[in-house]
Amino acid sequence: MSSYVTHLESALDGTNLAAHTLQTTHRDRPLWVRYDLEAVGDALTKDRLRDRPPTMWRYRELLPPESDDAIVTLGEGMSPLLPCPRLGAQVNVGDLWIKDEAQLPTGSFKSRGLSAAITMAKELGVERVAIPTAGNAGGATAAYAARAGLAAYVFMPEDAPAVNKYEAALAGAHVFLVNGLITDCGRIVQDGKERMGWFEVSTLKEPYRIEGKKTMGLELAEQFDWDLPDVILYPTGGGTGLIGMWKAFNELVELGWVDPDDLPQMVAVQSTGCCPIVRAFEAGARFAEPFEDPATIASGIRVPSALGDFMILDALRESGGRAVAVDEARIRDWMQRAASTEGVSVGPEAAVCVGAAERGAAEGWIGPGDRVVIYNCGAAQKYPDVMARDLPRVDKDAPDWDRIAAGRAPTTER
């Protein structure tokens, strides 16, 4: 099949731009991808979905490539949606769920956005992509570029997590470590675009990562049989997923598949160590000031300045949601709590949502009967430094049975 995309649209001022040609931003701000939703509604029915493979590409009519042959896929999507009653009881939320995006290619939700972005880059003739990143986006870019046969250039701060550096290099990307911050990496990509022939695939610098992330919302709707939950708690860095899900829900309303009066509250969750969106939300602003000296162990949400800040803030307000910052010092504790009560390996980013759930129940913006969903955006396993702790030792020839019998798993962090 071909695409139902009609045009691209500036998120800032509504200017229309041509689709089916390489686009980046408009006035340095992101673009929406717009579809002929009436035609999509004729072509796609809920029933037709049932026979399709469990990947995000099952929502093909709501995704941008012209040709099916262009699709660059590693099987991403239809991540499990897991009921979490034990964790819910601990945080006083009666109907808590985790959507486990750790079970995607490269172990994070970045795979959705990069599958879409690399698909479109390839379809539109790009040969080399570049990205500044301090986390999981580097591994995903490298993997999808390899899958597509494109060259990838990945610039990372030298203190980025080891797993993220190595996974990108393993997948054949040209990885360079920079003695600075992600903003320094971004400047190098900016400077190199022309001379190196790079197309930049970083967050919201091209139109299609939103479309990939949108499928998190489409899947959620389908998995809950088109009855959306009351509250979505979303760990917010660049915010592409939150923006994408809100777009998805509105497209589903236009298709008549979900009830417009029944959309969830979107809640952006950040750490007290880096919470520019929370500050802007509380100040009633539409744009966020850069957050000075951001510091959080959740590298994926250490984003001091988001290109789509106004898109995030608009979605929060339109949905009757909010932005909350929770205590940086408790992130490891929340990871432990989710994993030890439910067996879900929640990464440090999503861990802040456990704190937000507890806060919401205490403050009353999560009601007793509310259905609440947390997005686990990446596998805890990718963060050995964050998980690290001292573990008790046992001698092979003389095991101390009292110690083994007494031994609770150590929950004290190092």
Add this chain to the structure above:
Amino acid sequence: MSSYVTHLESALDGTNLAAHTLQTTHRDRPLWVRYDLEAVGDALTKDRLRDRPPTMWRYRELLPPESDDAIVTLGEGMSPLLPCPRLGAQVNVGDLWIKDEAQLPTGSFKSRGLSAAITMAKELGVERVAIPTAGNAGGATAAYAARAGLAAYVFMPEDAPAVNKYEAALAGAHVFLVNGLITDCGRIVQDGKERMGWFEVSTLKEPYRIEGKKTMGLELAEQFDWDLPDVILYPTGGGTGLIGMWKAFNELVELGWVDPDDLPQMVAVQSTGCCPIVRAFEAGARFAEPFEDPATIASGIRVPSALGDFMILDALRESGGRAVAVDEARIRDWMQRAASTEGVSVGPEAAVCVGAAERGAAEGWIGPGDRVVIYNCGAAQKYPDVMARDLPRVDKDAPDWDRIAAGRAPTTER
């Protein structure tokens, strides 16, 4: 629904044992789970599968729990089956696929076996499970035990991979590090069973991990529309998956869903650093001698002595397959090759299968038209030490553009 299990059966001598009660081994060797396949055939049709969720529990009639409520799940199963033409071209295999088990809970195929084993342990009244492990089984045991509300005791060699130690502790297991080998850990579990009330869930010490792993074969058949491939390359440590898949294929033959003349060659792949099954296969033996001083960076296949050796060897011979050992020194190179040609983050265990594919094509036991499947049993991301390498640096204020332009991704290992 309830279960179609009729009884358990000693794999060694065919002795029947009662199902629906806690069983371990018979004469220290593993048990098969047997079903009333005629009744299964009446209850389950290919068509009925189409409406079921994409987890391994879609094959419910071929799985052991009495009650649906007992199922302990994190959404494991229906891992993507990815065509890999570029990698295939490099190793001269025309129709190569990877089944990507890294996209399962805790990032490895261990989740299948432990989902089944913990389900049955819980259903049969177990409160505490224990396991000696040097790898991914520890994390999976901890996660499923947490999900089930059981206590888990995990004993690991102190030099086990860091991610595996920490993921188990994060999920609340009682993790103990032992100054010895996995065999020393095994002895401690053995000694502690009675005094600690532990039920041991290590490889083939209970009957149900095979049943979980069996679903790798069921999925493969369904994903290829019940037309099985010609060759399966399986990284072989304890061999549960190979044993389980061969069992699955034979059950599908009995159900009449696959052609008995069309079963794949099963190939056990090991590293030259630890290849007891290969030695036994070549010697024409049914049981393998313990491999002295095993040494491989692929920790999951560093298994010097497998409890199910004869079950593995029987499956290889019945299928017309073989056992091959490939060069330990080339594991990192094969990982790099798979990831950089196809974007699949192949762990060190599965990497040996890339070598085996190349060997098979060269030696002619993989024919030009053969369809070949590699199982990627765990995510490369869980092995930062194996992936580690030196990466080029770029100065944030004075990027060296010649170096960036020249810079191939470094493939030299550290």
